[in-house]
Amino acid sequence: MKSLVLIALAYFSALIQVPESLDKEVVLSKQTLTVKEVLKELDRQSSFTFSYSNRIPLQKKISFGKQSGSMRYFLDRISRDYAIQYKTVNEKILLLREKKRSPTKKKKENATISGYITDASTGEELIGATVYIQELETGTVTNVYGYYSLSVPPGEYTLVLSFIGYQRQRLTVPIEESQTLNVEMAPEEVQLEEVIVTASETIPEVQEMEMSTAKVDIQTIQKMPALLGEVDVIRSIQLLPGVSTVGEGAPGFNVRGGSVDQNLILLDEAPVFSSSHLLGFFSVFNPDAVKDIKLYKGGIPARYGGRLSSVLDVRQKEGNTKRFGLKGGIGLISSRLLAEGPIQKDKSSFMVAGRRSYGDLFLRMSNNEDINNTIIYFYDLNTKVNYKINDRNRLYLSGYFGRDVFGGAVENLRFDWGNRTGTLRWNHLFNDKLFSNFTAIYSDYNYRLAFANNGTDAALEEFEWQSSVTNRNLQADFTYFPSLSSTIDFGVSGIYYDFNPGSVTIRTNDQPPESPLDLNEEHAIEAAAYFNHEKKFGDRVTLQYGLRYSAFMNIGERDVFEYENGTPSPDNAVIDTVSYGAGEIIKFYDGLEPRFSLNYSLSKQTALKVSYNRLFQYIQLVSNTTAATPIDIWTPANQYIQPAIVDQIALGYFRNFRQNTFEFSAEVYYKNFQDLIDFRNGAELILNENLETELLSGNGRAYGLELLLKKREGRWTGWLSYTLARTERQVDGINNNEYYPSNFDKPHDVSLVLNYNINKKWNASANFAYMTGRPTTPPAARFVYQGIVVPDYTGRNGARTPDYHRLDLSVNYEPPPKPGRRWRNSWNFGVYNVYARRNPYSVFFRPNSDNPAITEAVQLSIFANLIPSITYNFTF
The missing domain is CATH 2.40.170.20 (TonB-dependent receptor, beta-barrel domain)
Incomplete structure (x- = not known):
C-alpha cells in the first residue's frame, strides 16, 4: 500500500510540473545582437527550445538598453520591433511572423513544417524516424539525412514522433505558416515491467511504400550470437528471407538468386567491392562505427543502379x-x-x-x-x-x-x-x-x-x-x-x-x-x-x-x-x-x-x-x-x-x-x-x-x-x-x-x-x-x-x-x-x-x-x- 501511495504522489507531482517561467533573469553577452543570436542565448540559459517560422528575420540586429533582464522582456522587444508573435507550448516557444491584414479574404494555402530529427544524447540525425500527424492520421519518415517535410492546411496539430529505441514525443504545434521544427529524441531505457499494448500513433510498415526491404538496427545485431564474438553485419542479414551464402566462411552474400557481385554495397554512398575479411569469415563493417543498415531486395528506388540483385x-x-x-x-x-x-x-x-x-x-x-x-x-x-x-x-x-x-x-x-x-x-x-x-x-x-x-x-x-x-x-x-x-x-x-x-x-x-x-x-x-x-x-x-x-x-x-x-x-x-x-x-x-x-x-x-x-x-x-x-x-x-x-x-x-x-x-x-x-x-x-x-x-x-x-x-x-x-x-x-x-x-x-x-x-x-x-x-x-x-x-x-x-x-x-x-x-x-x-x-x-x-x-x-x-x- 505504501508503494502505491508513493507511486501516486510521484505521478501527480509530474502532472503539476509547469514549464520554466518567462520571468527568469537572463544575461546577454552584449547589448546589440541579431535576432538569431538572442534566441540562441535564451535557449542556452533556459529549459525552453525555440521553433520559428522561415519568415522570421533572424539576421536583423536589435539593440537593447541593457544586457540583463527577463526572458519576457527580450521576447517582447523582438515581438514589437519585428511584428513577431510568440507562444509557449510545454517547454517550447513558437515564433510566428504577424500576417498583414487583407481587405479581401483569400483561401489559406498549405503551410510547411520541416526540420531534422536528432538523437538528444549525441546530436546525430535519425534515419527513418516517424513524424505522424494525429488529426490527419498520416505522416512521413525522415530521409537518410534525418530530414522531414510536411505540407498541411493551417491549423493546430498534434505531432507524434517515434523511432525504435527512443522515447515517443507528442507535440501540439500551431501551424499557421511555414516553419522549422528541429526535434531531439531521447533514447529510452529498457523497460522490463508488464508490457501494455496501446493504440499505435505511428505509421505501420504495412502502410509504407517499400517492399522487399529489410532494415536491421545495429542494437539488435550487437545482441545476436556471433562467430568468435565478432559482431557481423553481413552474417546478420544472411538470416533474413531471400538472403543466403554458398557456405561457411564464403565472402559476400546472395540475394534472390543473384551472385555476390550483383549486390551494390554502399558505405556512406561509396561502393565497397569486397565486403569480407579473412576470406569471408568476418565483414568489413566495424559495428561500433555503423549507424544504419538497409537492404533492398526488390522494388529498388530509381536513385540506385549498377547492380542486378x-x-x-x-x-x-x-x-x-x-x-x-x-x-x-x-x-x-x-x-x-x-x-x-x-x-x-x-x-x-x-x-x-x-x-x-x-x-x-x-x-x-x-x-x-x-x-x-x-x-x-x-x-x-x-x-x-x-x-x-x-x-x-x-x-x-x-x-x-x-x-x-x-x-x-x-x-x-x-x-x-x-x-x-x-x-x-x-x-x-x-x-x-x-x-x-x-x-x-x-x-x-x-x-x-x-x-x-x-x-x-x-x-x-x-x-x-x-x-x-x-x-x-x-x-x-x-x-x-x-x-x-x-x-x-x-x-x-x-x-x-x-x-x-x-x-x-x-x-x-x-x-x-x-x-x-x-x-x-x-x-x-x-x-x-x-x-x-x-x-x-x-x-x-x-x-x-x-x-x-x-x-x-x-x-x-x-x-x-x-x-x-x-x-x-x-x-x-x-x-x-x-x-x-x-x-x-x-x-x-x-x-x-x-x-x-x-x-x-x-x-x-x-x-x-x-x-x-x-x-x-x-x-x-x-x-x-x-x-x-x-x-x-x-x-x-x-x-x-x-x-x-x-x-x-x-x-x-x-x-x-x-x-x-x-x-x-x-x-x-x-x-x-x-x-x-x-x-x-x-x-x-x-x-x-x-x-x-x-x-x-x-x-x-x-x-x-x-x-x-x-x-x-x-x-x-x-x-x-x-x-x-x-x-x-x-x-x-x-x-x-x-x-x-x-x-x-x-x-x-x-x-x-x-x-x-x-x-x-x-x-x-x-x-x-x-x-x-x-x-x-x-x-x-x-x-x-x-x-x-x-x-x-x-x-x-x-x-x-x-x-x-x-x-x-x-x-x-x-x-x-x-x-x-x-x-x-x-x-x-x-x-x-x-x-x-x-x-x-x-x-x-x-x-x-x-x-x-x-x-x-x-x-x-x-x-x-x-x-x-x-x-x-x-x-x-
Whole structure:
C-alpha cells in the first residue's frame, strides 16, 4: 500500500510540473545582437527550445538598453520591433511572423513544417524516424539525412514522433505558416515491467511504400550470437528471407538468386567491392562505427543502379556533437576502439573508429618456425567529420580504410587486399520543400601477391602481381515535397572507372625490374539520370513510379584484339589488334530502367504490395570458383561482353498484429536475367590476356516465396523466416545448353532469431539456421591415361552437398552504471555451432590412397566443432 501511495504522489507531482517561467533573469553577452543570436542565448540559459517560422528575420540586429533582464522582456522587444508573435507550448516557444491584414479574404494555402530529427544524447540525425500527424492520421519518415517535410492546411496539430529505441514525443504545434521544427529524441531505457499494448500513433510498415526491404538496427545485431564474438553485419542479414551464402566462411552474400557481385554495397554512398575479411569469415563493417543498415531486395528506388540483385546501404555515425565519448571492445580475435566528440559543440563533430585482429601476435609465441613466421591479420579504420554551416547547409567528410594481410608461411609469401573509400557530402536546403545532397566519392579495391626468393633460385629475388579497380563518382540528388501526399526524387550521377586486371613485376639480381606481363588496363564512364514520384491517393492507394536512364562507355587508351569469325574463342586465332586513343569510345551501351511499386491498404493493419524493376549491370566479377576470392577479376562491358540485365516482379501480403507488435509478410517474386557471364569448362582466368575467350554469355531465372514473422516489442523479440526458392542458368556450351542450378541455388532456407530480456542486467539470444545443400559437380566417369586417373565431368551442378544447419547461443551481461559515472561495460559470452555440426563447405573427389582404382568423395568442413567466445565491451 505504501508503494502505491508513493507511486501516486510521484505521478501527480509530474502532472503539476509547469514549464520554466518567462520571468527568469537572463544575461546577454552584449547589448546589440541579431535576432538569431538572442534566441540562441535564451535557449542556452533556459529549459525552453525555440521553433520559428522561415519568415522570421533572424539576421536583423536589435539593440537593447541593457544586457540583463527577463526572458519576457527580450521576447517582447523582438515581438514589437519585428511584428513577431510568440507562444509557449510545454517547454517550447513558437515564433510566428504577424500576417498583414487583407481587405479581401483569400483561401489559406498549405503551410510547411520541416526540420531534422536528432538523437538528444549525441546530436546525430535519425534515419527513418516517424513524424505522424494525429488529426490527419498520416505522416512521413525522415530521409537518410534525418530530414522531414510536411505540407498541411493551417491549423493546430498534434505531432507524434517515434523511432525504435527512443522515447515517443507528442507535440501540439500551431501551424499557421511555414516553419522549422528541429526535434531531439531521447533514447529510452529498457523497460522490463508488464508490457501494455496501446493504440499505435505511428505509421505501420504495412502502410509504407517499400517492399522487399529489410532494415536491421545495429542494437539488435550487437545482441545476436556471433562467430568468435565478432559482431557481423553481413552474417546478420544472411538470416533474413531471400538472403543466403554458398557456405561457411564464403565472402559476400546472395540475394534472390543473384551472385555476390550483383549486390551494390554502399558505405556512406561509396561502393565497397569486397565486403569480407579473412576470406569471408568476418565483414568489413566495424559495428561500433555503423549507424544504419538497409537492404533492398526488390522494388529498388530509381536513385540506385549498377547492380542486378540488391542494394545494401550502410551509413556511418556522424560523431557526438554534445560531448566526447569512447566505445570499444576486446575479443578473442580482434579489439576495437571508437572515439567521437564535438569539434564545436552542437555545430561540428568527429568520429574515428579502429579495429585490428591479432592472430599473428599469438602465432609468434609458437616454437614452430613455420608458424611463428606466419603473418595473418586484418584492420579497419573508419573516419568522419561533419560541420553544420547554418540551418540550410551541412558538410560531411568520411572515409574507410581496410586491409587483410597474409604471409610468411611459404617461401616468404605475402598476399594482401583491401578497400579504400572517401565521401564528401554537402546537404543544402533550397527551401523547406526542396532538399539536396551533392556528393563526391572515391573508391578503390586492390590486391597484391608477392613472394621473395628463399635460396632456391639465386637469380630470382622477387615476384609481384598487382590488380585493382578504382572509381570516382560525382552525383547530385534532390527531394521535393510538394504536398503531404506527394514526394519527388530526382538526380544525376557520373562514374569514371579504372580497371587494372593484372600487372606482374619480376626483380632479379643486378637487373632493373621487368614486367613480363602487363594486361591491358580498361577505362569506362557510367552516367545516369533518374526521376521517382511517390503519390498517395486517398487512404488506401500509394503509387510509386520512376525511370532511370543509364549509359556506359568503354573508352581507351587500350588495344583490342580481333578474332576469326568475329567471335572470341580458344579455337579462334587473333587476326588483328586495334589501338584506341585516350578517351576514344570503344563501345557504347545505354538503356531505360523503369521502376514501379503499388501499395493497396486493405485496412490500417493489412496491405497488398506489388513492384517491378529493371536494372542494368555494366561491370561483372569473373570467377570460376564456387565462392568469390580476393583475386577474382572485375571486368567492364566491352565489345565482347554485354551488360547484364534483370527484370524482377514481386507481389506481397503484409499484416500487422496486436497494434504493430507482430509483423507478418509473404512475398513471391520472379526474376529474368539476360547476358550473364559464365566460364567455359576448364577455363583459365588468371592473368589471361585473352580473357574474353574463356567466357560465355547466357540467361538465368530465379523465383521464390519468402515468409517472415517478426516480433518487435516485449521481453521476447526476433523473427522466423522461411524461403522457398530456385535459381538457374542457361548458357550455350554448358550442360548441353539446358538450364542448370547456379552455385548458390538452395531451395529451402529457414532462420530463427530470438532475443530475450531476462532482467535489467542479463539478455540471452539464439540463432538457428537450416538450408539445403548447395549444388556441386561430381565426376560422371573417369579414365586412366599413362597411369594417371582423370575424372570426366559432364552436367554442371548435378548433385548437392548435404544440408546445412547450425545453432548459436549467447548471453549478454550489462551491470547498471554507477550513479554519476559515464563508464558502462558489458560482457558477451557465446557459443557458435552449439551441437558441433560438421557442415560441408564442399565435396571433392580423389583416388583412394589404399586402392587408386576406387574414387572416393571427401567432404571439407570449415568448422567441425563448437566455438566458444567471450568479448568485453565498454562505453564512456
